[in-house]
Amino acid sequence: EAGVAQSPRYKIIEKRQSVAFWCNPISGHATLYWYQQILGQGPKLLIQFQNNGVVDDSQLPKDRFSAERLKGVDSTLKIQPAKLEDSAVYLCASSSLTLSFEQYFGPGTRLTVT
Amino acid sequence: GENVEQHPSTLSVQEGDSAVIKCTYSDSASNYFPWYKQELGKRPQLIIDIRSNVGEKKDQRIAVTLNKTAKHFSLHITETQPEDSAVYFCAEGSGYALNFGKGTSLLVTP
Numbered sequence: 001e002a003g004v005a006q007s008p009r010y011k012i013i014e015k016r017q018s019v020a021f022w023c024n025p026i027s028g029h030a031t032l033y034w035y036q037q038i039l040g041q042g043p044k045l046l047i048q049f050q051n052n053g054v055v056d057d058s059q060l061p062k063d064r065f066s067a068e069r070l071k072g073v074d075s076t077l078k079i080q081p082a083k084l085e086d087s088a089v090y091l092c093a094s095s096s097l098t099l100s101f102e103q104y105f106g107p108g109t110r111l112t113v114t
Numbered sequence: 115g116e117n118v119e120q121h122p123s124t125l126s127v128q129e130g131d132s133a134v135i136k137c138t139y140s141d142s143a144s145n146y147f148p149w150y151k152q153e154l155g156k157r158p159q160l161i162i163d164i165r166s167n168v169g170e171k172k173d174q175r176i177a178v179t180l181n182k183t184a185k186h187f188s189l190h191i192t193e194t195q196p197e198d199s200a201v202y203f204c205a206e207g208s209g210y211a212l213n214f215g216k217g218t219s220l221l222v223t224p
Binding site: 031040043044045048091097101105108 | 118120146148156157158159160163165203205207210211212213214215216217
């Protein structure tokens with residue numbers, strides 16, 4: 001089966017600019033996650049979707065981050081305006097909780113804010 | 115990773131030796147404990163996982179043990195090989211989002 005797809009793979013922006021990331025989960029996976037992984041740390045959950053509804057966004061900095069999954073498939077994560085501390089790899093993952101708890105990760109988008 | 119503590123942060127072993135990484139967690143409701151391997155610049159990949167109704171699970175050279183009473187679980191890699199060198203993350207969850215440890219950088223020297 002095809003894996004989780006993400007784009008772009010790399011992005012460099014200046015602080016205060018905006019940026020958007022795209023994720024296409026594994027076909028049939030109802031659950032989609034966005035994680036932020038700062039260099040040298042483990043992934044930290046930003047938001048979790050079940051189909052097109054938000055399950056958990058308690059760690060999403062809502063003053064600057066937003067995410068949507070309008071049709072319950074693809075998802076976009078946006079940062080506006082970006083800060084230097086947003087430099088990280090943004091990982092998308094998906095899972096089919098009806099089959100297993102395993103989360104499959106995409107390749108990530110490496111964001112550098114200068 | 116504030117709910118999961120992982121030790122050690124770095125581990126260096128000689129090829130053929132065993133490596134052990136330990137994690138502790140605080141949420142009694144946690145029932146799923148995966149371990150991920152992440153090579154430099156790559157995505158995290160699941161190498162083994164265990165659910166709370168099982169105390170130990172093995173897959174070839176990799177094993178995971180879980181002590182729910184003490185709230186800790188461990189990854190054991192036997193007969194280590196240079197290609198085992200990577201960052202390993204433990205995580206815990208209750209069927210939904212995962213809380214990750216800060217990672218252990220494992221170096222296996224020939």
